[in-house]
Amino acid sequence: MPRISHDERAPDGLPNLDAIELLGEGRDERFDRLTRLARRLFDAPLAFLSLSDSELQWVHSRIDVDEQRLPAEISFCDPSLIEDEVLIVPDATQDDRFRDHPLVVGLPEIRFYAACPVKGPDGRSLGTLSVVDHEPRSIGSDDVRVLEDLAQMLEQELRSLSLAMRDELTGLTNRRGFDTLAEQTIAMCRRVAEPATLLYFDLDDFKTINDTLGHTGGDRVLRTFADHLSATFRDSDVVSRMGGDEFCVLLTGATASEVERPLSLLEGRLRTGEGEPLVSFRVGVASYDPERHKSVRSLVHDADLLMYERKRARDSKRGAPL
Numbered sequence: 001m002p003r004i005s006h007d008e009r010a011p012d013g014l015p016n017l018d019a020i021e022l023l024g025e026g027r028d029e030r031f032d033r034l035t036r037l038a039r040r041l042f043d044a045p046l047a048f049l050s051l052s053d054s055e056l057q058w059v060h061s062r063i064d065v066d067e068q069r070l071p072a073e074i075s076f077c078d079p080s081l082i083e084d085e086v087l088i089v090p091d092a093t094q095d096d097r098f099r100d101h102p103l104v105v106g107l108p109e110i111r112f113y114a115a116c117p118v119k120g121p122d123g124r125s126l127g128t129l130s131v132v133d134h135e136p137r138s139i140g141s142d143d144v145r146v147l148e149d150l151a152q153m154l155e156q157e158l159r160s161l162s163l164a165m166r167d168e169l170t171g172l173t174n175r176r177g178f179d180t181l182a183e184q185t186i187a188m189c190r191r192v193a194e195p196a197t198l199l200y201f202d203l204d205d206f207k208t209i210n211d212t213l214g215h216t217g218g219d220r221v222l223r224t225f226a227d228h229l230s231a232t233f234r235d236s237d238v239v240s241r242m243g244g245d246e247f248c249v250l251l252t253g254a255t256a257s258e259v260e261r262p263l264s265l266l267e268g269r270l271r272t273g274e275g276e277p278l279v280s281f282r283v284g285v286a287s288y289d290p291e292r293h294k295s296v297r298s299l300v301h302d303a304d305l306l307m308y309e310r311k312r313a314r315d316s317k318r319g320a321p322l
Helices: 031-041 141-164 175-192 206-232 260-269 296-316
Strands: 045-051 058-064 069-071 087-089 113-117 125-133 196-203 239-241 246-252 281-287
Touching: 031 045, 031 125, 058 113, 113 141, 125 141, 125 281, 175 196, 175 239, 175 296, 196 206, 196 260, 196 296, 206 239, 206 246, 206 260
Parallel strands: none
Antiparallel strands: 045 058, 045 125, 058 069, 087 113, 113 125, 196 246, 196 281, 239 246
16 A cells, blocks of 8 residues: 655545544444434434544444444435535435435335434534434424434534543643544554554753743743644644643654654754744654554553653753754
8 A cells, every 4th residue: 555645644544533533433322322312302213423434434323223334335325415404305215316225225224314414613514413214204393403403412512522632722632632543543554554653752851941931931832832743744643742741643654764754844843933942852753563562552652762762862962963
C-alpha cells in the first residue's frame, strides 16, 4: 500500500476521525437508552444510531439490529438525502429510491423508514437516528418533532463527550481523547496493514518560561505550540496535549523515517514566530509494532522513554541539536 505524504489525508480504509472520534465503535448505554426510547415512542421493531465514513456505515447504537457494521453499498439510505431534515418513507416498496434495495426485498424487509440527521459539535453531520418498521405506516408532524427532539438529545450527549475529550487551554484532544482515538486508529492500521508512528514532545525549559513570563505567558506558549502542531501535521493525525508541557502526535501511514520533514517544518515555525518566546523541544519517535505494542499505552511508553533519553542527553551536553 502506498505511503502517505504529509500534505494528504489518511488513505481509504482508515477511520474518519471526525465521524467516530466521539463515539468509537463500541456500545454506549447513553446512546442505547435513546434508541430504546425511539423504538418505544414509535412502537417500532428497529431503531438505531448510525455513523458514516467512506467505507462503512457504523451502527453505533441499535435495538434489534444484528450487524454492528454494514457495508456502505447495502446501507439503506444515502446520507445526502437526510442532511438537513427528517426523511420519511411510508412504504419503501412504493418508493422508486428504495423498492429494489436488498434490505427491502430481503431481510429485515424494511417498509417504513424515518431518519433524522445527527450533527456533531461543529455542526457537521455525523450520521442519523433511524426508526424502521416491517409494515407500511405514516406519521404526523408531532411524531417528526419527537424524532427531532431525540436527535437533539443525542447531539447534547455528543457535546458533553466533546468537552470531556478536549483540552480546555489548547483546544487539542486531551489524554482521555487521545487514548480513545489512538486505540481506534491503531486497530484500523492493524487491519489494513498500514504503518503508524508516535511522536512524544516535551518543551525545553518550560519551568523557566513560567518563572520568567508568569503562568499567563506560559499558557500562551502552550497555545502557540499547540497551534503550530495542528498547522504542521495532517487533519488525519491525532494531535493531543497529554498534560503540562507534553504533547503527542500519532501519524497514520508514516514510518519513523518519514517524520523528519514535518518535524523540520515545526522547528521552522517555532523559530519564525513573531513576538513569541523562542521555544524548542525534545521528541521521542516510536514506530508501531503489532508484535511489541499490544496497546497504545505501550507505544506511548516507548516514545516517552526515547524522548527522555534525548532530554537527558541535552541536559548533559547543553546546546546539543535536536
